[in-house]
Amino acid sequence: MRRFALLLLLFLGPAGAAPQLRVQVQLPDGNQAVVGQTVPLQVDVLTDSWFTSAPQLPGLALPGVVVTPPDERAQHLTLNLDGTPFFGMRYTWRLTLRQPGEVQIPALVISAQPGNAVALLSARSQPLQLRVDWPQAAGRNLLVASDVQLSQTLGSLEGLKVGDSLVRSVTLRATDSLALLLPVTPLAEVRGLSRFVKTPQLSSPDDLSGQRIDSASYRIEHPGTFHLPAIEVQWWSSRDHRLHSAQVPAVDFSAVAAPAAAPAFSVSEDLQRLGRESRLHLSRHWLAALTLALMVGTLGYLVHRHGAWLREQWRQWRQRPPARVRYGLRPLNPTPHRTSS
Numbered sequence: 001m002r003r004f005a006l007l008l009l010l011f012l013g014p015a016g017a018a019p020q021l022r023v024q025v026q027l028p029d030g031n032q033a034v035v036g037q038t039v040p041l042q043v044d045v046l047t048d049s050w051f052t053s054a055p056q057l058p059g060l061a062l063p064g065v066v067v068t069p070p071d072e073r074a075q076h077l078t079l080n081l082d083g084t085p086f087f088g089m090r091y092t093w094r095l096t097l098r099q100p101g102e103v104q105i106p107a108l109v110i111s112a113q114p115g116n117a118v119a120l121l122s123a124r125s126q127p128l129q130l131r132v133d134w135p136q137a138a139g140r141n142l143l144v145a146s147d148v149q150l151s152q153t154l155g156s157l158e159g160l161k162v163g164d165s166l167v168r169s170v171t172l173r174a175t176d177s178l179a180l181l182l183p184v185t186p187l188a189e190v191r192g193l194s195r196f197v198k199t200p201q202l203s204s205p206d207d208l209s210g211q212r213i214d215s216a217s218y219r220i221e222h223p224g225t226f227h228l229p230a231i232e233v234q235w236w237s238s239r240d241h242r243l244h245s246a247q248v249p250a251v252d253f254s255a256v257a258a259p260a261a262a263p264a265f266s267v268s269e270d271l272q273r274l275g276r277e278s279r280l281h282l283s284r285h286w287l288a289a290l291t292l293a294l295m296v297g298t299l300g301y302l303v304h305r306h307g308a309w310l311r312e313q314w315r316q317w318r319q320r321p322p323a324r325v326r327y328g329l330r331p332l333n334p335t336p337h338r339t340s341s
Contacts, residue, residue: 019049019114022086025105025125029238034135036144037238038096038176041105043070043125044077046088047114055112057091064099064132066178071207095130096178103130135236137243143183143235145174150185150233150246160255162220169215170231170248176238179203179210187216188229194219223257 024044033039045055060067074089097103105128113120135142152170160166170185179202189195201213218228228251237244 019047019117019121020084020086021112021114021121021123022046022081022088023108023110023123023125025108025128027128027130031129032131032133033097034133034144034236034238034241035097035100036135036142036177036181036236037132038094038144038178039130041093041095041128043091043093043108043110044079044088045091045110045112045123046077046079046081046086047112048084048086049114049116050087051089052113052115055089055110057110058108060093060105060108062095062103062105064097064101065103066096066098066181068094068096068178096181097130097132100132100134103132105130135243136241137236141183142243143174143177143181143233144238145177145235146238147175148233148235148244148246149173150231150248152231152248154251157251157253160220160253162223162255162258164255165217165219166253167215167217168228168251169213171211171213172233172246173205173209173211174235175209177210179212182210182212183233185212185214185231185233187214187231190218190226190228192221192224193226194221220255223255225252225254227252 022045024046026042027039028042029039043057057070060069070091070093074091077086077088077090079086079088095103107127108125109122110125111120111122135144150170150172152168154169155165155167157166168187170187172182172185174182182202184200187195187197196217196219198215198217200215203211205211218226220226230247230250232245232247234243234245236242
């Protein structure tokens with residue numbers, strides 16, 4: 001009987017024990033980095049039971065560091081700690097280092113509610129320290145990444161002529177770097193070409209990469225041969241701690257003079273039309289003058305032929321006395337006229 005009770009206690013003991021919550025934090029790339037580098041900070045939230053809801057993650061702000069918090073996705077884990085199986089999730093912060101010195105990562109307090117827990121549990125991680133130095137290379141404003149790719153695209157180089165435009169686009173993609181920190185790709189000015197720089201396009205193709213696209217449109221001002229120089233971007237590898245460079249080749253192309261545009265009007269036709277209009281205008285002018293001369297001549301002939309008679313009639317009209325008109329008032333009470341019977 002005593003042996004059975006002991007076995008029952010051993011069986012019920014683990015079932016009645018309170019669930020555990022643990023938090024582990026680490027810098028998988030080590031505790032030394034360089035300015036411009038992006039390093040991961042992994043935080044594991046573990047329990048020997050299960051989670052009834054997602055853990056509550058704290059905010060993190062560090063001087064001289066651009067902190068990118070983890071997204072909603074997490075890596076599921078199964079670990080064995082001290083002989084006990086633990087289950088949990090791994091969250092990753094990304095720390096982009098902007099200045100040299102010591103970065104102190106404080107202890108992180110994370111809350112969660114494992115299964116069988118009667119209340120919300122909290123656990124604290126261990127604080128960490130990160131040493132940041134300048135890259136051991138000439139120049140301090142270097143791009144730092146684990147991998148860099150540089151490529152370019154061009155418009156058609158065939159049949160170019162004065163007035164046409166050629167677009168050159170250069171894409172810079174860096175792994176373990178933020179798009180906002182990627183350097184500007186130099187698109188040089190070229191004599192004989194008018195350069196119009198477009199607004200850069202920044203994006204993040206995935207969680208680990210940043211991408212920047214710089215473009216310029218070159219308008220051809222005169223015929224000839226033109227040279228767009230090669231482009232080089234130097235970068236520091238966070239893997240082998242060495243200086244590297246990425247390049248795209250130069251571009252040579254030619255342009256011819258634009259063909260003469262057909263005139264919007266013909267000079268000879270305009271001169272001919274002007275001549276016809278001038279002749280028409282002169283013809284109308286002389287016709288009007290001839291009509292006026294005929295009218296004046298006719299009037300002069302009539303005056304000469306009948307002038308004496310007209311003058312006599314005018315003289316008689318002037319000497320005729322004006323007709324007299326009697327004006328008077330009628331009596332108010334006129335006397336009736338009597339007639340004899």
